[in-house]
Amino acid sequence: MAILNSRSVEIVRPSADCLRPAPWLQLIVRVNCFQKEIAMLFRAIRSAARADRLCWSTRPPHSHPGWQRFYAATYKKKGPADPVNSSRKTSDLFRAKTSQDITSIASPISLKIVQVRSSSSQNTSHAKPPSVPSATFSSNSSNEKPPEKSNLLRNIIYGLVIAAASLGGVYYFDVLGGNKDDSKKRKPKSEAETRKSRPIIRNPISRDAFPEKMQYVLIGGGTASFAAFRAIKSKDPTAKVLVISAEDSIPYMRPPLSKEIWQQKDLPPADILSFRQWNGQERSLFYEPADFYMNINELGSSENGGVAVATGWRVSRIEPLTSTVFLKDPTTDEEFPIEYNKCLIATGSMPKNLPVFEKVWDAVSSQTILYRNIRDLENLWYQIQNAKSIAIVGGGFLGSELACSLGRKYMPDKKVFQMFKEPGNMGRVLPEYLSKWTTNKVIEEGVTVIPDVEVQVVQKVNNQVLMKLSDDSIVNADVVVVAVGSEPCTQLAEPSYLEVEPNIGGFLVNAELEARSNLYVAGDAACFYDPILGRRRVEHHDHAVVSGRLAGENMAGSMKPYKHQSMFWSDLGPDVGYEAIGIIDADLPTVSVFTKDSESGKKQLEERSDEKKSDNIQKETVPEVLSSPSEISSISVSEKEEKTEMKSNSDQDYSKGIIFYLKDDTVVGIVLWNVFNRMHIARQVLTQRKKYADLNELAKLFNLHEE
Amino acid sequence: MSIRSSSGPNDKDLVIFATKEDHAVPSTVTLPEPEPSPGLILSNGDINWNCPCLGGMATGPCGVQFREAFSCFHYSEAEPKGSDCYEAFSTMQECMTKYPTLYNRENNDDDESDPMKFENMEEAGRSSEQSANENLEKSVAKN
Numbered sequence: 021m022a023i024l025n026s027r028s029v030e031i032v033r034p035s036a037d038c039l040r041p042a043p044w045l046q047l048i049v050r051v052n053c054f055q056k057e058i059a060m061l062f063r064a065i066r067s068a069a070r071a072d073r074l075c076w077s078t079r080p081p082h083s084h085p086g087w088q089r090f091y092a093a094t095y096k097k098k099g100p101a102d103p104v105n106s107s108r109k110t111s112d113l114f115r116a117k118t119s120q121d122i123t124s125i126a127s128p129i130s131l132k133i134v135q136v137r138s139s140s141s142q143n144t145s146h147a148k149p150p151s152v153p154s155a156t157f158s159s160n161s162s163n164e165k166p167p168e169k170s171n172l173l174r175n176i177i178y179g180l181v182i183a184a185a186s187l188g189g190v191y192y193f194d195v196l197g198g199n200k201d202d203s204k205k206r207k208p209k210s211e212a213e214t215r216k217s218r219p220i221i222r223n224p225i226s227r228d229a230f231p232e233k234m235q236y237v238l239i240g241g242g243t244a245s246f247a248a249f250r251a252i253k254s255k256d257p258t259a260k261v262l263v264i265s266a267e268d269s270i271p272y273m274r275p276p277l278s279k280e281i282w283q284q285k286d287l288p289p290a291d292i293l294s295f296r297q298w299n300g301q302e303r304s305l306f307y308e309p310a311d312f313y314m315n316i317n318e319l320g321s322s323e324n325g326g327v328a329v330a331t332g333w334r335v336s337r338i339e340p341l342t343s344t345v346f347l348k349d350p351t352t353d354e355e356f357p358i359e360y361n362k363c364l365i366a367t368g369s370m371p372k373n374l375p376v377f378e379k380v381w382d383a384v385s386s387q388t389i390l391y392r393n394i395r396d397l398e399n400l401w402y403q404i405q406n407a408k409s410i411a412i413v414g415g416g417f418l419g420s421e422l423a424c425s426l427g428r429k430y431m432p433d434k435k436v437f438q439m440f441k442e443p444g445n446m447g448r449v450l451p452e453y454l455s456k457w458t459t460n461k462v463i464e465e466g467v468t469v470i471p472d473v474e475v476q477v478v479q480k481v482n483n484q485v486l487m488k489l490s491d492d493s494i495v496n497a498d499v500v501v502v503a504v505g506s507e508p509c510t511q512l513a514e515p516s517y518l519e520v521e522p523n524i525g526g527f528l529v530n531a532e533l534e535a536r537s538n539l540y541v542a543g544d545a546a547c548f549y550d551p552i553l554g555r556r557r558v559e560h561h562d563h564a565v566v567s568g569r570l571a572g573e574n575m576a577g578s579m580k581p582y583k584h585q586s587m588f589w590s591d592l593g594p595d596v597g598y599e600a601i602g603i604i605d606a607d608l609p610t611v612s613v614f615t616k617d618s619e620s621g622k623k624q625l626e627e628r629s630d631e632k633k634s635d636n637i638q639k640e641t642v643p644e645v646l647s648s649p650s651e652i653s654s655i656s657v658s659e660k661e662e663k664t665e666m667k668s669n670s671d672q673d674y675s676k677g678i679i680f681y682l683k684d685d686t687v688v689g690i691v692l693w694n695v696f697n698r699m700h701i702a703r704q705v706l707t708q709r710k711k712y713a714d715l716n717e718l719a720k721l722f723n724l725h726e727e
Numbered sequence: 728m729s730i731r732s733s734s735g736p737n738d739k740d741l742v743i744f745a746t747k748e749d750h751a752v753p754s755t756v757t758l759p760e761p762e763p764s765p766g767l768i769l770s771n772g773d774i775n776w777n778c779p780c781l782g783g784m785a786t787g788p789c790g791v792q793f794r795e796a797f798s799c800f801h802y803s804e805a806e807p808k809g810s811d812c813y814e815a816f817s818t819m820q821e822c823m824t825k826y827p828t829l830y831n832r833e834n835n836d837d838d839e840s841d842p843m844k845f846e847n848m849e850e851a852g853r854s855s856e857q858s859a860n861e862n863l864e865k866s867v868a869k870n
Binding site: 249250251254255309311324326573608609611613614615617701703708712715716719720721723725 | 761788829
């Protein structure tokens with residue numbers, strides 16, 4: 021398969037009429053010249069395909085050798101890595117004389133060339149030209165990864181192909197003057213005010229652009245919707261899909277908004293937001309760039325179908341009987357109908373507020389953010405620039421992740437507070453001892469954590485938000501983020517006569533995600549029947565992907581029930597990263613297995629045998645003893661003893677392990693704590709619905725001690 | 728020797744610390760084989776257009792053209808493979824030139840020259856069932 025011959029050098033410098041800003045497939049200008057290459061490239065797709073890749077996950081594979089380096093680079097105390105500096109590498113590309121030189125540089129990506137050209141004229145963190153909504157440039161800043169021997173050939177091939185694409189891109193952008201707006205300088209600071217207050221962009225502007233009938237109508241423009249239309253188009257290639265979103269962005273992913281986005285120095289404009297992935301690659305926040313989507317006017321007549329996104333529009337109600345959705349025209353306040361064949365409700369959820377804040381909302385709303393979407397990100401980013409102190413109310417996923425990201429980025433210049441009513445971060449998700457251990461890690465990120473408190477009074481004092489807490493302390497902050505959970509957007513339910521679950525919330529759907537005939541619900545807003553775990557509602561990214569995809573497939577003709585269990589993940593700084601699946605609730609009894617290295621294990625045994633409170637602890641020599649908590653001999657634990665236990669537990673090292681959540685002794689949820697690449701095993705365990713005598717035996721299957 | 732302790736309200740949270748030696752003893756629990764999920768090519772030889780590996784290629788504005796070209800290539804009997812698909816390829820190429828940024832970006836995402844990329848895709852959030860199989864086989868074999 022090696023193609024390091026004179027012919028391959030030609031690929032690197034294609035002739036003039038071959039030049040397009042082309043994807044790799046387009047290098048094949050004349051099929052008869054490049055047949056071998058086509059075959060190779062398709063073989064490459066297939067081998068890639070076997071590794072069922074989920075393109076939407078931002079989840080870093082922690083066992084990747086580059087991961088540690090990435091963390092070392094990004095999480096150094098000095099501050100986040102600066103993607104702009106990596107542009108130096110591209111100049112090397114131009115000087116490369118042979119194909120081997122090019123491959124040794126590796127991973128140049130054509131749009132990077134654009135950056136080199138414009139960055140030569142200025143030294144600010146330049147913005148990518150607006151006509152390139154999702155510029156991805158390689159940050160192969162440095163000394164990364166010499167390709168391993170087993171992948172050398174593959175690497176060379178890709179290097180050559182990409183090099184050719186890059187040079188093709190150079191020729192196009194540089195010589196043919198492809199892009200117009202690259203000289204525009206974007207200064208985030210001066211834009212702060214305009215970005216905060218810009219009106220929602222409606223597209224299309226007038227209701228006349230909407231068709232009267234549409235094959236597939238998706239209400240909501242988030243992750244579930246995106247997964248759905250991708251599944252629909254896969255099954256039905258010429259499908260016509262209309263996505264109606266109240267937000268004014270095309271579909272984007274939310275998880276980076278509390279994590280990776282904050283690792284950048286400056287915030288790019290809203291339409292070209294991107295972040296640096298775990299592998300160093302810059303990645304667009306948007307699932308697809310703007311030109312993926314069709315203009316709504318063209319959709320009706322397009323013979324190959326397409327996907328159009330209407331932004332800034334709301335659906336006021338649905339009439340399942342007549343298969344019609346009604347949209348509200350904001351200029352006249354009238355309703356107008358669109359008939360559908362299949363409809364999906366993927367309206368997502370909206371952040372909750374606290375009554376103490378609502379009481380004084382007029383006074384504090386300009387400084388209090390209910391964090392959820394891109395606008396909230398912009399709002400928070402620019403407010404922080406001039407703030408000295410930031411307070412986060414809430415100790416769950418969003419609150420803790422945001423606290424860690426902000427603490428890492430802004431301490432010690434600015435103070436970051438986090439306050440919540442649980443005794444530790446993730447207090448409603450993790451068992452108490454682990455929640456407390458995690459809290460210490462959050463504190464290590466620079467956050468001032470105030471647990472066990474509720475905000476009792478909120479006032480605006482001297483341009484700050486003053487919060488009086490239940491422990492009588494007072495916190496003053498310039499910016500406040502309220503992250504106390506979210507509720508599903510089910511405003512459509514009443515006018516559409518759709519059933520809503522009173523306790524869990526969300527539209528009621530069956531296991532196939534159908535609410536009514538031809539009407540489906542996916543994502544945060546769906547209260548669905550899970551055959552393994554019962555009726556539930558899940559507010560995580562992967563669930564939106566899984567349920568969106570399932571709904572899309574069912575809309576396009578399948579009738580599959582919810583089967584593939586979704587997972588979720590969270591990262592709190594460099595020491596805490598976990599993946600979870602199933603029902604994860606701190607109220608459930610748990611059994612956890614943490615790794616211990618043999619030396620400290622022996623030492624601990626010696627210490628324990630000396631302790632007076634050894635009644636609570638058993639030494640197991642044979643791991644077959646039933647491990648349910650009732651079996652362990654224990655005297656009734658008074659509060660004082662419990663506290664001592666907790667204190668000694670906090671000396672424990674909970675850095676790596678697995679937590680099983682049990683309902684009636686059956687495993688209903690699993691958290692893989694700093695253990696990666698084992699989610700498939702966890703998924704298998706869940707589907708078994710078995711009662712295991714000793715969960716330590718089950719834990720062995722996960723090979724916790726290996727990487 | 729593993730150490731067990733319990734904490735939390737009503738001692739409901741059991742914690743076990745296990746050393747490598749503890750876990751070296753093979754497990755008494757076995758899990759059944761997972762169902763293999765299809766990759767790009769299904770068991771009957773057809774192309775799985777739903778495969779996440781294709782990214783947006785089969786669903787984008789040039790999705791139909793891509794499918795025709797790729798199907799032609801997949802079923803081609805000519806030598807070398809795909810040489811009889813010139814028409815399909817050039818139609819696809821023509822379509823792709825209309826969306827330069829889109830298909831450039833697809834290029835970037837798909838062909839990042841990170842040599843570990845394809846192995847890593849198995850590790851990202853949802854791993855392929857094939858690797859799951861391998862992992863399970865490994866653990867079962869240890870027993």
